[in-house]
Amino acid sequence: MRRDEKPGAPRVWRLVIPLKPLSRAKSRLGATAGEALRPGLALAFAQDTVSAALGCASVRGVAVVTDDPLAAEALSALGARIVPDLPADGLNAALAYGTAQVRAHAPESAVAVLNADLPALRPAELLRVLNTASAFPRAFLPDAAGIGTTLLSALPGSELRPAFGGPSRARHLASGAVEIALSDVPGARQDVDTAEDLRVALALGVGVHSAKRLSGGLGPDGGRGLVRAIPRRRREPTRSVGD
Numbered sequence: 001m002r003r004d005e006k007p008g009a010p011r012v013w014r015l016v017i018p019l020k021p022l023s024r025a026k027s028r029l030g031a032t033a034g035e036a037l038r039p040g041l042a043l044a045f046a047q048d049t050v051s052a053a054l055g056c057a058s059v060r061g062v063a064v065v066t067d068d069p070l071a072a073e074a075l076s077a078l079g080a081r082i083v084p085d086l087p088a089d090g091l092n093a094a095l096a097y098g099t100a101q102v103r104a105h106a107p108e109s110a111v112a113v114l115n116a117d118l119p120a121l122r123p124a125e126l127l128r129v130l131n132t133a134s135a136f137p138r139a140f141l142p143d144a145a146g147i148g149t150t151l152l153s154a155l156p157g158s159e160l161r162p163a164f165g166g167p168s169r170a171r172h173l174a175s176g177a178v179e180i181a182l183s184d185v186p187g188a189r190q191d192v193d194t195a196e197d198l199r200v201a202l203a204l205g206v207g208v209h210s211a212k213r214l215s216g217g218l219g220p221d222g223g224r225g226l227v228r229a230i231p232r233r234r235r236e237p238t239r240s241v242g243d
């Protein structure tokens with residue numbers, strides 16, 4: 001089932017964002033960024049994702065599921081709550097655990113999980129996505145490639161049932177989640193896995209953390225051309241909201 005924008009009742013959301021240890025994160029960008037820069041770039045993407053999420057008017061709190069101490073320090077400084085990845089059993093286990101932790105703390109929460117690699121995400125587009133998700137027990141936003149998923153949501157009383165990894169759009173659709181078909185939320189759909197993804201995200205305009213990381217240029221192979229012109233980006237004002 002696909003749904004265009006048809007907002008449900010406004011809700012307050014709690015977000016869960018998973019992040020691998022930085023030493024292993026964004027491995028597909030290794031050749032482009034260079035191994036020395038890749039972990040810092042993964043952290044910068046997560047910082048921009050968390051900042052945009054905390055800047056969204058309908059978001060009450062952001063929990064990041066990670067075992068990485070450096071990322072935990074940087075992201076909690078932005079206002080995120082850190083949940084250790086206790087299951088240590090991959091992405092979907094981390095998401096189920098993070099969601100359970102959030103709901104243990106706030107049982108009646110509407111919860112959405114969001115990838116940590118959305119450096120061009122803007123608070124206003126996240127607001128539109130969450131307003132649309134408010135109308136359905138479970139909903140998801142496909143990634144820009146139309147193969148994966150960048151956000152999956154569950155209203156109070158619904159289990160999240162995350163099925164991320166590879167072609168997760170088809171799995172989330174088959175699981176009964178409603179596909180959100182908004183055409184103009186490009187930053188919310190543009191996860192960055194490859195050099196081409198990074199090129200597109202830069203054209204959309206990335207957040208300040210990623211722009212700063214990229215301003216010195218990238219590693220050995222072709223990355224240099226990516227950052228010739230980082231567009232100036234008008235940022236919505238951010239709120240710093242703890243959980």
Ligand SMILES: Nc1nc2c(ncn2[C@@H]2O[C@H](COP(=O)(O)OP(=O)(O)OP(=O)(O)O)[C@@H](O)[C@H]2O)c(=O)[nH]1
Pocket residue numbers: 018019020024025026027028029065066067085088089090091094115116117193
């Ligand atoms: N906490 C936690 N987060 C994970 C785990 N696996 C993946 N993630 C996060 O889930 C999101 C999507 O992950 P992937 O695309 O598999 O990994 P990635 O680091 O983004 O990119 P690649 O290394 O190139 O696959 C990213 O935010 C990851 O950091 C895990 O086992 N635990």
Ligand SMILES: C=C(OP(=O)(O)O)C(=O)O
Pocket residue numbers: 115143147148149150163164165166167168169191193
């Ligand atoms: C984990 C996912 O993202 P990626 O494209 O980063 O593998 C996914 O889309 O389910």
